[in-house]
Amino acid sequence: MPDRLCLQGILFVLYNDIAWQLLPLEPGFGSGQTCWRRLDRWQEAGVFDRLHQVLLAELNTAGELDWSRACVDGSHIRAKKGVPTPARRRSTGARPAASTT
Numbered sequence: 081m082p083d084r085l086c087l088q089g090i091l092f093v094l095y096n097d098i099a100w101q102l103l104p105l106e107p108g109f110g111s112g113q114t115c116w117r118r119l120d121r122w123q124e125a126g127v128f129d130r131l132h133q134v135l136l137a138e139l140n141t142a143g144e145l146d147w148s149r150a151c152v153d154g155s156h157i158r159a160k161k162g163v164p165t166p167a168r169r170r171s172t173g174a175r176p177a178a179s180t181t
């Protein structure tokens with residue numbers, strides 16, 4: 081199955097929010113299983129991350145991105161886990177007297 085047709089099948093499934101097994105055979109995309117396997121292989125190879133980078137670079141060069149509306153997605157940027165707590169210090173003050181009762 082040609083890569084282009086598999087990509088079209090993948091986009092069809094994602095755009096129409098359907099299960100892989102419901103991908104229609106008539107347009108020639110191949111089976112849903114074939115498209116899913118190709119998607120998995122491309123994802124592992126980093127194809128979509130690279131494609132995203134290239135598209136952002138091209139859109140930015142063309143002045144087509146509005147960076148004032150950008151946001152950081154926590155799934156891509158490591159979030160800090162809070163402020164580190166200072167180490168506990170031993171007290172140098174006097175201890176209370178022991179109870180005599």
